[in-house]
Amino acid sequence: MIYQGKSLNAALLENGIADVVFDAEGSVNKFDQQTVRELEEVCQALIDNGNVKGAVVRSAKGVFIVGADITEFGALFAMPDDEILTWVAKTSQAFDKFEDLPFPTVCAINGFALGGGCEMTLACDLRVADTTAVIGLPEVKLGLMPGFGGTVRLPRLIGADNAMEWMSTGRNNKPDAALKVGAIDAVVAPEKLQAAALSMVQDAIDGKIDWQARRAQKKSPLSLNKNESMMSFATAKAMVAAQAGKHYPAPHVMVDTLAAASVMDREGALKLENEGFVKLAKTDAAKAQIGIFMADQLVKGKGKKMAKAATKQVNQAAVLGAGIMGGGIAYQSAVTGTPTVMKDIAQPALDLGLTEAAKILGKGMQRGKVDAAKMAKTLNSIVPTLEYSAIKDADIVIEAVVENPKVKGIVLAETEQHVADDAIICSNTSTISINQLAASLQKPERFCGMHFFNPVHRMPLVEIIRGEKTSDETIAAVVAFTLKMGKTPIVVNDCPGFLVNRVLFPYFAGFSKLVLDGADFVAVDKVMEKDFGWPMGPAYLLDVVGMDTADHAAGVMAAGIPERLQKIDNDPVEALYKAQRLGQKNGKGFYNFGVDKRGKPTKTAAQEAYDLIKVEHKAFDKEEIIARLMIPMANEAVRCLEEGIVASAAEADMALLYGLGFPPFRGGIFRYMETMGLQNFVALADKYAHLGPIYQISDGLREMAAIGKSYFG
Template structure:
């Protein structure tokens, strides 16, 4: 044994060949600080052993190395100096691997991402099996590769391919990795080790020129001035079009390759270190790292909860077809759980089945699924107008019209049809679960299961616990949501639950701006272009449906009359009363249609002002953002304080996955902490005269005074 650490080892496996094997103490290999230190020591031991003629780098696990330990990032990035020290020291460890005086080869199985990818790039050769997934996803964390990836990858596969990989975070499967030169060979899993050893022996014996493979990675990028100009000009244009101004990491990925192109490895690595440190201090990086960590909290919690389920969902029922019901039925069927879709109207069933078919057809055309998968999924959806088809389902998702009277009648009827222990859920978006449970004989088997439209695209499912909902029911519904490929978050019951409860104060802030004469296209432009929402509040209202928004506003007003009174004379209610429902009938705040090429259009027609009145007052960007966002943040704080949601992490993921909250801002709580609690309070107090929605809670003031964070780490 040449070296033995807790997370990796080096031993001679045949004369002259040392195997550097990663075998972390956890379920996967990752580059935490301890592993990086051991990696450095192991490489020193190899370099000092004159008997070593070649090095094989392997993993003892089903994945190679998943990357750096992201849980350490927020601590490592606490200040510039600590970040500089860490990244400079860590990146030089990979240079040690590349500088070994003998040939090296990585045998790649499973995920080799981030630091894992950078480790194999530092080897002279790479061989992968059919399970390999290789990539540099750091951009998704608001970063660029920090262990030499921005230097080695462009020199290995060319700057065009490298920039596409780094600016998108796209992963490469074996065939694609081979095609672009990211790996040198692809073999079956059972032949991976033997194939790697064979190539390494060839390199040791001079049949493979390992020095020729290594040299280009040490030199300036091989491209003339014209080629570089074209490459980087094109890349900058593409990145700007996709990332815009809010995400600095993709822009930095282009800059680091461009600035380092004329440098040898060590000079280019200094550029990488510089830009990595700069990005690590940005709000976008902290937010995106925060999202990753919050997502891990949510996933861990839901998996633990699902393990407590004793009932397996083998067959589901959906009551109420149409677009939403069809989407839910599709999601269940495509993930392997057969579903019965029931409605009282054949045309609704046809619409629901068409929705499922359309989703599958689009996926088929894009090559994401096979024709066999399309047929198999559709065969798992049964449509019916008769209740008896539901007699053997394990769970029912009610998705009928958003009316307490209709829902309670349907739920009561269904309970009499299904077996006593069948779990019944409601896809209501605002109506209290406890109120709906009053119509049921067994409320312990009832809870909310709120999907977001379009169901197949939106990751979030809110699982709403009523006062009499059993723990077993919550565990089983959580397990079913995971089966469906969704991210479930359990919340407690209240009008609007979590996501819609905080959405309507946002709409209320928007409405107050309209009342003050600010034009809705100006508000949308600021909230989209400057704040970063995928759509502004007026556009979002149109997508939700102005009639639906008005109805939901009435429900919220009943629950929170002081804070969220229904604004009957507001623009949203006026447009709904004028039969301007939004996208569903082609006119709302905006007018919807198609152009000559059949592409959707969204325009402002003057007739909208005949309904809502002329809007001419100007407001600066910061005021528009403050007046829309303060009510949402305040309401989210109230939800946490009242126990509607259990943690800031779950709250942020709910907004990102359910509403499309701008990821570079990280969610309501991350946005609040980025602003600073005291600074947010000062801002909110400026608008406190506008009403309770703008008035912060005593709990928030106390937390600010104590200098505390809403996050656990």
């Protein structure tokens, strides 16, 4: 044994080849600070040995290296800039030391080689991957850029244009795509990986591969002339500006760094990379996006733990109520491998549900993601029916009929008479109390809410709502089924609107009050989209939701939380609903919807909407617009956490991110408040407290701000 550490070991094989193996104590290999130290130590041990002629780097696990240990970033990035710079420079020097070993090195890549894992492969002279490999530099998704030499080595290996596309998108790459651009040198079957790597390093030792020339290329300036350089980086900057916009600094800094470093050798280029990394580490966007990653890990971990405890498997599903929502749920169940009965009381609704599923699959075929066999299998797994008898074998039944408590209660009671005693029954309600609906059932312990978001196949969140009598076994089984469907489950307790809609409707109320005070809804949408970062402004979102749906839900919220969410006098939403301006569903709401001469959708501000609102317009600055909409949402989210509706701030943030499209660069509603500073948020909310209860903060939030506590522990 040449070296034995906790994460790395090295042994000398025959022919003088060192076998360098990443094998951390956990389930995967990561580049934590300990592993970086061991990388330096193993390099020195290899140099000191004297008998090493070449080295193969591999993993003892099912994946190579998943990247840096992101759990360390919080403490690291809180350090002063000069200390972060020292850390990242020292880390990247460990990779340099490996690259400078006095003999050829080959990396054997299996499974994930991402971030720091990818950068480890780049520090080797040659790379061979098996067919399971996934290679990429996804740091941009954390608001960062590669910091261990990725921006230096990758462009010198695959060209500046390919490298900037890899890094600015953060996309994962399959072996064939990586081979095509030259990021790896060969692809083999998994069982041949180690032998192929040993053969490749032997060829390098024997002089059949000029590994020294390859190494020299990675350490030299980019081979671009002045015109090529100008065209390459100007094009990349334009693409980043168009796709990333102003809210995501990472791809901008990365391209600028790569451009400046293109004329430098490795030492100069790495210095610029280190400085760019530190600059990004201190941004609010990085803090938010790293927070999202951590919150996502928490949510997924809780989901997997609950699913593991499930005692009932779902092998057959049923959906009650076809149409667009029911068809979407049936599609999602069937496409992920669960045969699904779709029941309705009317044949046209069943036809609509099947059409919805076929439409989703058709679009998948157009994009090359679905083949004819998958389309046929999915559609054949959806069985339309008008008869209750068809659901008798279902392990889970999801009710998705009209959002009316009386109708839902009748349907649920009928359903219970036609399913097995251990079948789970769920309601896809968006606002109606689960406890109220449970009163219709003889066995309420097997009942819970299962709130999907539209369009079902694209929205990742499913809110699972626990009623007072819902059993743990029911929740575990529904969580497991949600994961099987490819969705992210977040379990919440019952209350009006549950979590997502409960925090959304105060936001809508803030919008209505602002419009009644004279704000132009187009101007409000522009600020909330362009400046705050929502995918849709509130007026546009209401048009998509539908004014009938929004008005009904507002009534439910008013009845459930009358102290804060009473309906607003002269509410523009209610005015549009009464005028049958329902939004996109009938082509007219705040906006008029249509198509242009080329058949592309159009959206124009509706004069009819202005006429119905009947207020004199006045200008509001963007800070006030944002404050008047976001304070009510934040306040209600805080109350949901304080009342135990949601278990953690992290889960609330992920629910809003996945359910509403909360801007990722802001990290979620709690991360947004903490980035602002809780004391600053309290002061801002107090400034608008005179506008009504939705602007008045809780005592709990005021106390947390006063003593400097964090919602993230």
